Amino acid sequence: MKDIRIGIIGFGTVGSGLAKTLYEQKDRLRQKTGANLTLARVADISITSLPKEYSDVVLSNDANDIFNDPEIDIVVELIGGMEPARTFMLTAIAKGKHVVTANKALLSIHGKEIFDAAVKNNVEVGYEASVGGGIPIIKALKEGLVANRINYIKGIMNGTANYILSQMTDRGLPFAEVLKKAQELGFAEADPTYDVEGIDTAHKLAILMTIAYGLDVRLDDINVEGISSIEPIDIEYARKFGYRIKLLAISRNHGDNIEARVHPTMVPENHMLASINGAFNGILINGDTVGDVLLYGAGAGMMPTGSAVAADVVDISRNILAGAINRVPALSYLPEHIGKPRITPMTDLVCPFYFRVTALDKPGVLSIITGIFGKHGISIRSMIQPGQDAGEPVHIVFRTHRAAEAAVKNAIKEIDALEICSAPTVKIRILNPE
Amino acid sequence: MKDIRIGIIGFGTVGSGLAKTLYEQKDRLRQKTGANLTLARVADISITSLPKEYSDVVLSNDANDIFNDPEIDIVVELIGGMEPARTFMLTAIAKGKHVVTANKALLSIHGKEIFDAAVKNNVEVGYEASVGGGIPIIKALKEGLVANRINYIKGIMNGTANYILSQMTDRGLPFAEVLKKAQELGFAEADPTYDVEGIDTAHKLAILMTIAYGLDVRLDDINVEGISSIEPIDIEYARKFGYRIKLLAISRNHGDNIEARVHPTMVPENHMLASINGAFNGILINGDTVGDVLLYGAGAGMMPTGSAVAADVVDISRNILAGAINRVPALSYLPEHIGKPRITPMTDLVCPFYFRVTALDKPGVLSIITGIFGKHGISIRSMIQPGQDAGEPVHIVFRTHRAAEAAVKNAIKEIDALEICSAPTVKIRILNPE
Incomplete structure (x- = not known):
């Protein structure tokens, strides 16, 4: 029976969760893949021994021991952060290892470099655990x-x-x-x-x-x-x-x-x-x-994240077994079809808003405030003025129809400059209806 | 560029939804697979022409025209029901075609025959659309x-x-x-x-x-x-x-x-x-x-179901392109690891229950009914007796703690036999808490 050999870098919460998953699900995964998915190596700078059920696993303080082992098929990076995670990923890829990570921070900043290197070296990058924990x-x-x-x-x-x-x-x-x-x-x-x-x-x-x-x-x-x-x-x-x-x-x-x-x-x-x-x-x-x-x-936790990392390990193992590396492009679209985004400026955003204005409770205040909203083209959908305490600051709470972010910014600036307003206006966006 | 050729049997709601999806998503699917996924043939006994956007698609009234076309890679069965759907699936498989279906009735009754035939012929069976419509x-x-x-x-x-x-x-x-x-x-x-x-x-x-x-x-x-x-x-x-x-x-x-x-x-x-x-x-x-x-x-509908069927078509296309047929076993476990179930008899089920008893509103009725529940070991969690109309039938509504199905059956039989009970007792199971 074919053996797929896995190395984990970082034996913290998620790393030990993955080890536990591979250990507990070993029979089940064999029944589903026809192969042994074996945790062969762990590298971690801060531990000196592994739990006794991992007696066949080689522990090391140096990730290079994993990269340099020609029998390791898949390297799982679970140390998080930028460096040395980035270097570890790139080194593993350069050595022809498939890589799996839960490191969303790394991917959202250095993703292109990592995915490009993987394509060049014909290896896979699994990152199911980077978003939504155990949710596939x-x-x-x-x-x-x-x-x-x-x-x-x-x-x-x-x-x-x-x-x-x-x-x-x-x-x-x-x-x-x-x-x-x-x-x-x-x-x-x-x-x-x-x-x-x-x-x-x-x-x-x-x-x-x-x-x-x-x-x-x-x-x-x-x-x-x-x-x-x-x-x-x-x-x-x-x-x-x-x-x-x-x-x-x-x-x-x-x-x-x-x-x-x-x-x-x-x-x-x-x-x-x-x-x-x-x-x-x-x-x-x-x-x-x-x-x-x-x-x-x-969305997080040792075992749910372990479930997602293990799913990547199985997915890549199946591609190794079938000789079908990068059967699905790592980023869904083939690299030549990935373009540059044009992000909508926040000032162009239109949505309903919630405002909490803090103003002195004087006659005419509401008229002044709603006048400013009206001037900026912001239409009020409903209003609550919970307290009443003449001469003291009270909250006036508004819910608007869809309004432009730029107009809202200008209106709030004008309202907050009023002498009757005693605290900055609070603004919270409301989900656009479909 | 490689071409994957698809034949659809049955151009009803889901069939035309799949055709529409393959047509509208053609560029996107090419950017994700590097291949053309082409609807080549449609067989349907009740239509004489296809919409004009499908001018390159060959329409036929005979499904054999699809099975006998050596260029067809994937046959999608969307006629539903048992026969001739079963025969069509088995014929396609025997001809070495991969098959996709949304036919849950067929699979839940003749699944084993179909999946065994697919393994024997080294073809795939996709059935994502059979459960949950567009939900993957x-x-x-x-x-x-x-x-x-x-x-x-x-x-x-x-x-x-x-x-x-x-x-x-x-x-x-x-x-x-x-x-x-x-x-x-x-x-x-x-x-x-x-x-x-x-x-x-x-x-x-x-x-x-x-x-x-x-x-x-x-x-x-x-x-x-x-x-x-x-x-x-x-x-x-x-x-x-x-x-x-x-x-x-x-x-x-x-x-x-x-x-x-x-x-x-x-x-x-x-x-x-x-x-x-x-x-x-x-x-x-x-x-x-x-x-x-x-x-x-x-969970249903022309386009959501089309989305799921199309996902199967893409999945199989990727396996064809990568030479990785049956990379994932059709039924998740390898065939030799699929056993026979032992189903819990309903009489062994334990869960909380809701009962609506219809009884004459006489003194002592509640005592008689709760006495029967108690005798059968059914513990009442709460009770509502909404109406009050002496001598007329009223509802008495109970919510129980976890109770055994067999005990419930016996208790209800006994209650319904009472002269004061004027209609059969309604029983609805309550979801077991985790």
Whole structure:
């Protein structure tokens, strides 16, 4: 029976999850592939021994021991970050090894270099685990929905941010308090910047856009805003309007230009994405043939991510066994058909908005504010003025019809300059209806 | 450039949807595969011409014209039903053609014969469109979740039944009235038996179970109850208890035996499956590695089904181009690892239940009924007795803790034999909590 030999670089959470998966599923994978998928080597700079079930696995502190082993077929990079991950990937590829990674940050910045090198060396790059954890979204886009023009992508792609927003929504607690608790429970990292500021979500959106549209989309192309400035009061007002606040990745294919944005978004409460709570992810894809398809599941974690990495290992193993390397192009479109994107400037964006204006409760204030909105062509759909406390600042909350981002920016600038306005106006975008 | 030539048998809704997809997506598919995927032939007994965009396609009334054309690589069977679909599939396979079908009824009854013939002739069988319409559920199970023991499958797999239940729920209308309207609107067929009696859902569950567990599951193995006896009043009581009624396919892997059932089920209103409304499908898979994954989308329709059929055509085309036929076993497990299932008898099933007892409103009635439940070891979780009209029949509605199906059957028999009970007791299963 044919043996496929695997080396893992980085034996942290995901690395040990993959090892566990390959170990526990070994019989099942043999029954499905007709081959032994064997973990042969692990390289990690910070461990000195492996759990006893891996007694046949060679541990090393030097990734080169994996690259230099001619019997290793597939190298799985699970150390994360830019360097030395990038160098490890390129070295493995140069040595003719197939590579698998969950490193969305690396791919969304250095993806082109890595994928070009893989094509040149006729090896595969698997990256199912880079988006949506265990959800098989990359395969769905590349294969299941292959016969579709992708019209849009809308997704909750970061479990930490979704967990925090869900907790804020359920308990009415402020961001900082929920974040602290999430860190204690292990749902958020010590430095949560990538997760809560939307950067991790943007990494993932860049990858999905590349394969959805056949365009070389990079992190820099994505407009990003995080959730750290969201306040419980806005979650509460959102609820009164019938919305939930979610950190969404949104991309819409306009043909000659493409929206690419990550920001807190008010989602109608009966929308599928509104019901995705806690650390889960949900990704909605619309294709011209299939319509809406949504995939939901655990977006992170040792075992779900291990499931996705293992799926890549199996996929590549099958191609090795069948002599069918790069049977499906790594980025869905053949390299010569991948173009440069033209990203829609945020100032050209049109969507409904939520505003929370803080103003002194004086007669005529509402007239002044709505006058400014009207002057900038912003049409109000509904308004709530919850408190009343003459002479003191109160909230006035607006929901608009579709308005231009540039007009909104100008209107808010004008409103915030008013003497009666005592705090900056809060603006949250509302999901465009289809 | 290599040309893959496709023949379609049956130019009805799905057949013309596939033709449209191959025509509209031709450039995109060429950019992804490096080949021309060309619709070369159509066979249909009831049409005499094709739309003008298919001027290069040869139309025939005889499917043999497709089988006998040596240039045809892939035959797509889209006539549905048992015969002549079965003979067409087997003939195509015998002629060395790869086959694609959306025919769940055929596969859930004659699947083994067809898959065995395909293995013998070294051709592929694609059947993505047989379950979940455009949702890439077959590929997800066979490839994306390959490194998982599947613990359970729970799904809404019939759009017509879900549409009818959604309309009954939203409008409080009786089954017959909603069905009639659905037939007028084209959401239900003239003979709706397969859809509303759960048979179509059972076809699909048999296919999913086969690939999920590596067991040769047939339609006959599935316990099936439909929705035609569901009344608006039960939907209303379900809502009071916090449930929605859905026609669910449920299979749970107990290791030595496997649940296989299709029936109306009360689903907690905050469960993802409860929010799947209208003609949509949603399939929840739990794997030991990945946890819960849910896929949602259009479960039927000309274009969504066309998307799935086209995905199979592309998949097989890629294997032809790469010389990698049957790179993934058609039924996920290699044929020698597919066993016989041991299906859990329904009498062994344990789940919570909903009961609506119709009894005369006399003192002591409740005591008699609850006494019978107690005698059979059925523990009541909550009870509603909505009306009060002394001497007239009223509803008494119960929700139980987990109870054994056999005990429930005996208890209901005893209750229905009481003189004070004026109508048969209605029983609806409640989704087992995880």
